[in-house]
Amino acid sequence: MNQSYIINQLAEEREKYFHAVAPPIIQTSNFAYPTVDEFMFAIQNEKDEHIYTRGNNPTVDMLCQKMAALEGAEDCLMVGSGAAAITNAVMSQVNAGDHIICVQNPYSWANHLMTKILPRFDVHTTFIDGTKIENFQQAYTSKTKLIYLESPVSWTFELQNLAEIAEFSKKRGITTVIDNSYCTALCQKPIDFGIDIVIYSATKYYNGHSDVVAGAICSSKEIITQIFHNEYMTFGNILAPQNAWLMLRSLRTLPIRLKQSSESTIEIMKYLYKSPKIEKIWYPFHENNPQLDLAHQQMKMPMGMFTVALKNRNMSAIKKFCKSLQNFLIAVSWGGHESLIMPKCAFVQENDPQVNMIRFYIGLEETSYILEDLDRNLSIL
Numbered sequence: 001m002n003q004s005y006i007i008n009q010l011a012e013e014r015e016k017y018f019h020a021v022a023p024p025i026i027q028t029s030n031f032a033y034p035t036v037d038e039f040m041f042a043i044q045n046e047k048d049e050h051i052y053t054r055g056n057n058p059t060v061d062m063l064c065q066k067m068a069a070l071e072g073a074e075d076c077l078m079v080g081s082g083a084a085a086i087t088n089a090v091m092s093q094v095n096a097g098d099h100i101i102c103v104q105n106p107y108s109w110a111n112h113l114m115t116k117i118l119p120r121f122d123v124h125t126t127f128i129d130g131t132k133i134e135n136f137q138q139a140y141t142s143k144t145k146l147i148y149l150e151s152p153v154s155w156t157f158e159l160q161n162l163a164e165i166a167e168f169s170k171k172r173g174i175t176t177v178i179d180n181s182y183c184t185a186l187c188q189k190p191i192d193f194g195i196d197i198v199i200y201s202a203t204k205y206y207n208g209h210s211d212v213v214a215g216a217i218c219s220s221k222e223i224i225t226q227i228f229h230n231e232y233m234t235f236g237n238i239l240a241p242q243n244a245w246l247m248l249r250s251l252r253t254l255p256i257r258l259k260q261s262s263e264s265t266i267e268i269m270k271y272l273y274k275s276p277k278i279e280k281i282w283y284p285f286h287e288n289n290p291q292l293d294l295a296h297q298q299m300k301m302p303m304g305m306f307t308v309a310l311k312n313r314n315m316s317a318i319k320k321f322c323k324s325l326q327n328f329l330i331a332v333s334w335g336g337h338e339s340l341i342m343p344k345c346a347f348v349q350e351n352d353p354q355v356n357m358i359r360f361y362i363g364l365e366e367t368s369y370i371l372e373d374l375d376r377n378l379s380i381l
Contacts, residue, residue, distance in 0.1 A: 001069050003186070007251050011065040025245040026058045047228050055233060059241040063248055067206075067216050070185040071198055075224035077217045077232055078244060082181060082201025083109040084237040085215030089199050090114075090146065092227045093175045096122040099143040103130035103160060106150045107179060107201075114148070130160040131291065136168055149178040149195070151188075151298070155307055155344075155359060156282045159291045162298060166194025181205075181335075186258055188299045197223060204335030208250045208257050212243045257337075257364060261304030264367040268360075271371055272308060277378045279356065280309040304363070305334050310356045312381045315345050318356060321381055327365060327373040334361035339370055 001010070017024045031050040033039035042049035050056050060078055068076035079085050090113060094100065102114055104127050114125040128135040130149065147169055151160040162178070169176045177197040178190045184205045190198050200206060202214040217227065232238075269286065272278050281288075283306035284295040310318060322330055328341045344357035362370065 003070070003255070006066055006069045007254065010069055011062040023059065023062060023245065023248055025241050027241050028057075029053050047225055053241065054236055054238055055228075057241050057244070059248070060239055060244040063239075063244045063251075066248070066251060067202075068218055071218040072185070072189050072191050073198065073218035074221040075219065077224055077227060078202070078239040078247075079215040079217065079232070080237040080239055081213050082107070082179075082199070082203060082215040084235070085199040085201070085217050086110050086179065087113060088227055088231040088235065088237075089177050089197050089217050090118075090148065092223075092231050093146045093177070093197075094118070094123045095145075097143060098123050098145040099141050100125040100146045100148055101136055101139045101144055102127050102148040103150055103153060103158070104128060105153055105155065106148065107154060107181075110148065110150070110179065129158075130165075131158050133161060133164045133168060136165060140172065140174075144172070144174055147174055147176045149176065149190075150182075151178060151180075151190075152182055152284050152295075154182055154305070155357070157182075157284050157289075157307070159284065159294050159298065161294060162190055162193035162195055166196075169196075170194065182303060182305065183299060184254070184258065186255060187301050187303055191218070193298070196220070201333075202247065203333060205258060206250060206254065206335075207247050208254065208335055208337065209246070210333070210336035210338065212246045212250075214239050214243055214247060258301070258303070260364050261362050262302045264365075264370065265304045265306065265362045266302055267367045268362060268370060268374070269306065271374065275378055277311055277381045278308050279311045282307040305359065305361045307357055307359045310358065310381060313356045315350045315355055317381055318343060318345050318358070321377055322358070324377045324380060325373055327370055328360070337364045339363040339365055 012023055014020060030052060033042060042051050046055050064076040064078050079088060100114060102125050126139045128139050147165060149160050152158060166176055176195045177199060178195050180188060180190055180198050181201040181204050197219040200216040202216045207214060269283060272281060284299060285302040322341055322343050328339045331340050332342055334340060340361040342359040344354045348355055
């Protein structure tokens, strides 16, 4: 299915809403039926009908159809945050006594789920270096039911070989889940490599305007239906119609936003690579990345986030540098129009070996605007 068609036309039945170019927000909690028989049918088919917006809503459903099609998935559920996507997806696949294999250093709330919440229900996780298939093989037990991936990982950008892991998992009846937030479906389609469930913090690139918190779960019709009737309807962490509408707006510009961010990032990377102030750069498409070939195999384009280690390890100097940058905001997240930095020194002690790491996200500003700011302030280190 053509990407432009998905973004601009799929599921947009304009004859139902006065031929408006922009789809409407169906801002209702409840849906009424003229007869008991029609009401009964809707209740018996709640996944596809409209009864109560906690389950299904036309504006949200339009977004779900577009997200699934972009991913190459059969179906999608939109939820209220990336953390909700993680929780719904993972908990739908495990029972008491089961075992999970997870890559090292996943997103903090995925880590919290697996180290703090799931052990209360006798579900335990082994964290491994995901760069080698041998580590998955060694961690596997007869109780392993889920493999959780994040490729690339969002601070140091290690990749996992998705095709190898999918083949290994399918032979053993293990479900694979990947957080694909760094890439989006325009950069990497894990389902094409055999991954079962793809989840997103749609707050990031998909929304892209720093005004919506959302999550997405993409998978087969069978898996999504199972999640809908269990975790999704029970936990109630839905996406509101207003936020779904804002995300429909955002999808219109997704390709051009990703292109701008990626192209700027490559130019900035060339500059930083030559800087005497930089000790190391972590980026999937960096020429010194030992997994560069795998990045080209799995990812269709560079993306807009990377990490640098400064040669100066003095916390005061690092804080001064971050404060002095005028064209970067100090904040979490990424994928919006604004360029961001997230300094590791905000999370660790001064003697920590990672104190000199700063994660950069490059937004939609002109490249020269960002480079001038970096050049001016790297000189103070």
